[in-house]
Amino acid sequence: MIIQIYEIQTPREAEAMAALGVDHIGSVLTAADDWKQPQLWQTIQEVAAAGAKSSLIPLFDDMDAISAALDYYQPDMIHFCHTVLDAPEGWEPWCGRLMSMQATVKQRFPQIAVIRSIPVPPPGMGGDLPVLELARHFEPLSDFFLTDTLLLENNALQHQPENGYVGITGSICDWDTAARLAAQSAIPVIAAGGLSPDNVGDAVKAIAPAGVDSCTLTNARDASGRPIRFSKDPEKVARFVAKARKAAAQSGM
Numbered sequence: 060m061i062i063q064i065y066e067i068q069t070p071r072e073a074e075a076m077a078a079l080g081v082d083h084i085g086s087v088l089t090a091a092d093d094w095k096q097p098q099l100w101q102t103i104q105e106v107a108a109a110g111a112k113s114s115l116i117p118l119f120d121d122m123d124a125i126s127a128a129l130d131y132y133q134p135d136m137i138h139f140c141h142t143v144l145d146a147p148e149g150w151e152p153w154c155g156r157l158m159s160m161q162a163t164v165k166q167r168f169p170q171i172a173v174i175r176s177i178p179v180p181p182p183g184m185g186g187d188l189p190v191l192e193l194a195r196h197f198e199p200l201s202d203f204f205l206t207d208t209l210l211l212e213n214n215a216l217q218h219q220p221e222n223g224y225v226g227i228t229g230s231i232c233d234w235d236t237a238a239r240l241a242a243q244s245a246i247p248v249i250a251a252g253g254l255s256p257d258n259v260g261d262a263v264k265a266i267a268p269a270g271v272d273s274c275t276l277t278n279a280r281d282a283s284g285r286p287i288r289f290s291k292d293p294e295k296v297a298r299f300v301a302k303a304r305k306a307a308a309q310s311g312m
């Protein structure tokens with residue numbers, strides 16, 4: 060069972076995550092014109108030194124900036140999180156262009172694995188969205204899928220926390236759809252979206268994924284109880300790891 064934790068941006072947090080048993084340690088590049096960050100380079104070096112694997116999300120589509128960042132950071136994985144289904148021109152043309160991006164990454168950086176987020180609506184919503192069909196398009200050019208929660212309002216796509224990208228909602232997706240994706244995919248599927256120490260065990264049993272991922276509900280919280288982005292709560296991460304591994308063992312995974 061792969062344990063993946065996001066929004067690790069400093070060497071100290073990377074060292075702490077690896078010590079807690081986290082396998083994939085994820086970081087984020089928020090802007091194409093600010094992709095080069097020496098502290099993040101040190102963070103990715105720390106991940107490797109600690110024996111974990113680094114994953115990098117570019118929240119931009121500038122292929123030159125993405126290539127320069129991959130050459131500089133040399134992460135183990137690049138993670139693409141596009142919403143895809145919100146494309147004004149329709150999801151299929153946009154999916155084709157995103158597949159070209161993944162093909163370019165694989166050609167230029169064959170040693171870097173590709174994680175592709177697959178948007179999954181909240182429980183009982185968006186049943187007509189082509190989630191499984193979308194995954195079949197991406198599968199030949201991906202090494203991992205990540206199921207992540209796509210926020211909807213009255214079954215219509217609403218703005219995601221990071222516009223144009225699926226993720227960090229702190230809300231669960233439809234686990235039946237996630238389970239169907241895990242069953243149909245020939246590549247490992249990591250379950251994400253609103254996972255916490257309290258529900259990760261149920262998610263493992265419901266989805267039977269190759270891994271689980273968390274961001275919001277393993278973050279530290281401010282005085283008002285709101286999650287603090289880019290600040291992890293080590294005690295929550297430790298409980299998340301323990302509960303996920305216990306559920307995997309109980310399920311014979």
Ligand SMILES: O=C(O)c1ccccc1NCC(=O)[C@H](O)[C@H](O)COP(=O)(O)O
Binds near residue numbers: 221
């Ligand atoms: O980590 C981010 O800042 C991020 C931003 C935009 C899209 C995806 C992002 N992270 C990808 C992840 O795998 C998150 O851990 C995943 O979305 C789960 O988030 P949460 O529901 O907060 O657990």
